[in-house]
Amino acid sequence: MAPDAPPPSKEERALPSAEEFSEVQQSAEFAELRRSFRSFAFPLTIAFVVWYLLYVLLSNYAGGFMGTKLFGNINVAFVFGIAQFVTTFLIAWWYSRHAAAQLDPKAEAIKSRMEGGA
């Protein structure tokens, strides 16, 4: 370590300069990370919110359909509710897989270069 470097601390790490941040933000590599995050997370968010609202609206305005018995006392509403649980679990799993494969390596590369070069 260079003698004039600040002492390492778990809370205070020297941040890269404002110019470095702007430069990285403009870089193609960062644009790719941003695209990879936004093009996955934003449409998926809209999709699950719409799916959830569909459930809320059907409960409100399509009582007859929701009350249709499927087997025993299990009706469409019940299955619809359980389906919301299942899709939530699946989306969480899917996003985490996407993040680990597509986002983490890109983020890690930028981070280590910026912190190493600071």
Next chain:
Amino acid sequence: MSPAQTVLAAELAANEASEHRPLIITLFAVFVLATLGITVWAGRQTKDAADFYAGGRQFSAFQNGLAVSGDYMSAASFLGIAGAIALFGYDGFLYSIGFLVAWLVALLLVAEPLRNSGRYTMGDVLAYRMRQRPVRTAAGTSTIVVSIFYLLAQMAGAGVLVSLLLGITSDAGKILIVALVGVLMIVYVSIGGMKGTTWVQMVKAVLLIGGTILITFLVLLKFDFNISDLLGTAAEKSGHGAAFLEPGLQYGINGTTKLDFISLGIALVLGTAGLPHILIRFYTVPNAKAARKSVNWAIGIIGAFYLMTIALGFGAAALVGPKEITESNPSGNTAAPLLALHVGGVDSAWGAILLATISAVAFATILAVVAGLTLASSSSFAHDIYANVIRRGQATEKEEMRAARWATVFIGIVSIALGALARDLNVAGLVALAFAVAASANLPTILYSLFWKRFTTQGALWSIYGGLIVAVGLVLFSPVVSGDPKAMFPDVDFAWFPLKNPGLISIPFGFLMGWLGTVLSKEEPDKAKYAELEVRSLTGTGAH
């Protein structure tokens, strides 16, 4: 059942409980002593501000996932949802679904960027590229308001349990218990900080999940694990027949109640990612990846729990019956403990032991959530308002932590004072108000801050204060506060806003104000600061 018999059944529960009062008090004392031990131990390990606010950032993803679940599964989830399903059948189930789906907003959009770019509070992220003092004041204000709404619900739950268990119906007795809860939470938070609170949450989550699995198992055992039978019996005992299993019993009455259902649904799904006491949990893990994993753990644990609310709620309808439940508490808040009594056997010691256990678990639940809420609001007061607004960033860590401890005492006293007001409201409905306020004031500002380049200080202030004022204002003039037999002030009527949950109006309003404030502001957004925030939030560069 004649009215006389019904009253008898409700009294029976209280009597059964009172016979075993020593057991209940022992179980409760064990939990309190154990958690106080943890608190003192954690207090010794708490040396600097990062320890106090963020538990030293050294918790594992699983530990934090458990603690997040502990913070989230409040009296609303346990007592409130069980009661709502037991009385209104399928409509009560909306809470379980909304409370769970909401986690995807936190997972996909908020948890990781927040962990990467913030330090101790929600205000850190909101004020990052804005003028510090006004935005931190706004963030601190909304944090404290949301937390107090949430606290109100927990205190209502505490009061309800006490009257059931100890047969205390006098106001003085209830206030005494609420005061006890308040004093305990002051001790937990001011001594143990985030470290102590996190461990208390983990213990509580294990107890709550354990208790819920036990009751669910016993309920299903009674129906030979045939869920269709359970639902059928619940429908029959409810007196509503098949309608009990269909949406609409509570909210399908007319156009207004249907709008209320949509309002509630939106508030639930958008509220979670704006709850300060949940957001600060993400600072307790080393990095964003661990924050993501803790949300995944939380989704798994919370999802499993909410699936079991089906058995709790419909089980209570089938085995306890709506009459006994409403006799005991008009909003159904005691359905879960009564169910414990009934699955064990009303006249047996086993039933009383189960009732005592589940009640102690519910009490632990309330205490832990109350501690988490108090920590969130006192952190925000000390870090956002005291250190950065009043002292303009010149306060030492010691002074900041001292301010946090004093804020804890103050918030403790406020919530004790408010606790007595909300006894007869369903606690899940009360918590839904906190969700609506969080979704109106905090979520728009968080999302705009993180993802919208042009967002300005004025936009942030308009969305926080706009969302906050409209949400709280509409609640004030809603049937929750006046003009309804179950309202806080049933004897007066100034409820001109017909919906019980303001989300349908206040959430779009919060988003609209953030946009309007931004496009109308004369200041230029700080491009360099946005570059810094964007790079940090997505990569974790320079994360604390």
